[in-house]
Amino acid sequence: MFKGLGGLAGLGDMAKMMKAATEMQSKITELQEELSKIVVTGESGGGLVKALATAKGEVTGLDIDPSILVAGxxxxxxxxxxxxxxDAQAKARMKSERRMARLAEKMGVPPGMKLPF
Structure with missing residues (x-):
């Protein structure tokens, strides 16, 4: 009756793969939430201008030294x-990539394969 399905053992393997995929998706979602709470600071002009961004790259604030606000x-x-x-977005991207790489390593994803797929 189940000859074409590779027997019941094949169904068990499929269930393991589905569970692993669900677990991986859950961990990626958790990491995405974590990245939205991490703040990085980008700078220019020797620190006269600072931009704040989440590790997901969303710019959340600016700090401008008033000394550079000169007419002309x-x-x-x-x-x-x-x-x-x-600068803030580049730092956010690097932090995000490092966190994703760590998660991938913990989950046994081959090196160089990026998450999410």
Missing amino acids: EKEVVEDLILAAIH
Whole structure:
């Protein structure tokens, strides 16, 4: 009756794989929530402009030293703000990639294979 299904042992293996996949998805979801709570700081202009972002890359705040808010220096300030945001996003990406790699290693995912798939 079940000849084409590889016997009941095959169904047990499939159940193990489904359980492992569900567990992995749960751990990825937990990590995503954790990453949204971790804050990194990007800087530019020697710390005159700072951008705060979550480890998921969402910019959550800016800190601008008032000394650079000089009339006629609008472009410089804009460039410093963008540079700080890019720095924060790069740091967020690195932190996220490191955390995902650690999770993948713990779960036995081969090195170089990124989560989520």
